[in-house]
Amino acid sequence: MHTLYFTRHGETVWNVENKICGMTDSPLTERGRQQARELGEAVKASGVHIDEILYSPLSRAADTAMAIAEATGLPARCEPRLREQCFGKYEGTPRNGGEFRVSKTHFADRYDGGESMMQLAQRIYNLLDELKADTGKTYLLVAHNGIARVVQSYFYDMTNEEYAAAGIRNCELVEYHFE
Numbered sequence: 001m002h003t004l005y006f007t008r009h010g011e012t013v014w015n016v017e018n019k020i021c022g023m024t025d026s027p028l029t030e031r032g033r034q035q036a037r038e039l040g041e042a043v044k045a046s047g048v049h050i051d052e053i054l055y056s057p058l059s060r061a062a063d064t065a066m067a068i069a070e071a072t073g074l075p076a077r078c079e080p081r082l083r084e085q086c087f088g089k090y091e092g093t094p095r096n097g098g099e100f101r102v103s104k105t106h107f108a109d110r111y112d113g114g115e116s117m118m119q120l121a122q123r124i125y126n127l128l129d130e131l132k133a134d135t136g137k138t139y140l141l142v143a144h145n146g147i148a149r150v151v152q153s154y155f156y157d158m159t160n161e162e163y164a165a166a167g168i169r170n171c172e173l174v175e176y177h178f179e
Contacts, residue, residue: 001177001178001179002135002137002138002177002178003049003138003175003176003177003178004128004131004138004139004141004175004176004177004178005048005050005138005139005140005141005173005174005175005176006140006141006143006147006148006151006168006173006174006176007039007064007068007140007141007142007143007168007171007172007173007174008142008143008144008145008148008168008169008170008171008172009028009032009036009056009058009060009061009063009064009142009143009144009170009171010028010029010031010032010033010034010035010036010039010060010063010064010067010170010171011028011029011031011032011035011170012026012027012028012029012032012060013026013027013028013029014026014092015029015032015170016029018094018095018096019091019092019093019094019095020087020090020091020092020093020094020095020100021060021084021091021144022084022085022086022087022088022090022091022114022146023058023083023084023085023086023087023091024091024092025058025059025060026060027059027060027063028059028060028063028064032060032064032170032171033063033067035064035170035171036063036064036067036068036171037067037071038171039064039067039068039171039173040067040068040069040070040071040072041071042173043068043071043072043140043173044071044072044073049138050072050074050138050139050140051074051075051137051138051139052074052075052076052077052137052139052140053065053068053069053074053075053076053077053139053140053141053142054076054077054078054079054082054139054140054141054142055076055077055078055079055082055141055142055143056078056079056082056083056084056142056143056144056147057078057080057082057083058083058084058144060144061082061142061143061144062078062142064142064171065142068140068142074140076142079127079141081123081124081126081127082124082127082141082142082143082144082147083143083144084143084144084145084146084147085114085115085117085120085144085146085147086111086113086114086115087100087111087114087115088110088111088112088113088114088115089111089112089113089114090103090111090114091114101164104117104164105160105161105164107160117150117163120146120147120150121150121153124147124150124151124154125150125154128151128154131178132178135178145167145168148166148167148168148174149163149164149166149167151174151176152166152174153166154176155176155177
């Protein structure tokens with residue numbers, strides 16, 4: 001058994017504006033940059049063992065990862081499969097929009113030009129399978145709320161409704177164990 005850590009990027013402009021980011025690259029706010037620095041200091045102070053940080057190529061996750069790496073001295077590298085789901089026509093729309101809330105429960109729906117939950121799960125599950133096989137290393141993944149749902153579903157049984165409602169706070173650190 002070995003451990004995997006996951007965090008969501010710091011607060012973004014579109015988080016504050018309650019908009020769906022997806023593949024749209026909304027930058028961190030000053031609060032988001034502070035959250036990232038504080039998470040880095042907390043990881044360093046905790047004494048948890050992490051070998052490497054893998055992060056999404058979107059700037060909000062990359063900037064968060066770099067702040068953690070700076071605070072901890074950990075190596076960090078971009079992992080393209082950690083990019084957020086493309087929500088197609090919903091990007092830039094309200095996160096709590098009724099149509100989007102229903103669409104999130106339709107796992108084959110590509111959101112008119114986006115990426116389906118099934119496609120997203122395939123790329124994230126493939127990555128997690130690779131990390132599970134690498135028993136000699138402990139990783140911190142820095143990514144997005146949509147990725148957080150998929151990672152949680154990899155480790156725990158969830159209903160469709162639980163999956164659609166799942167998420168984590170900005171810079172919340174979650175620990176998982178590969179069996």
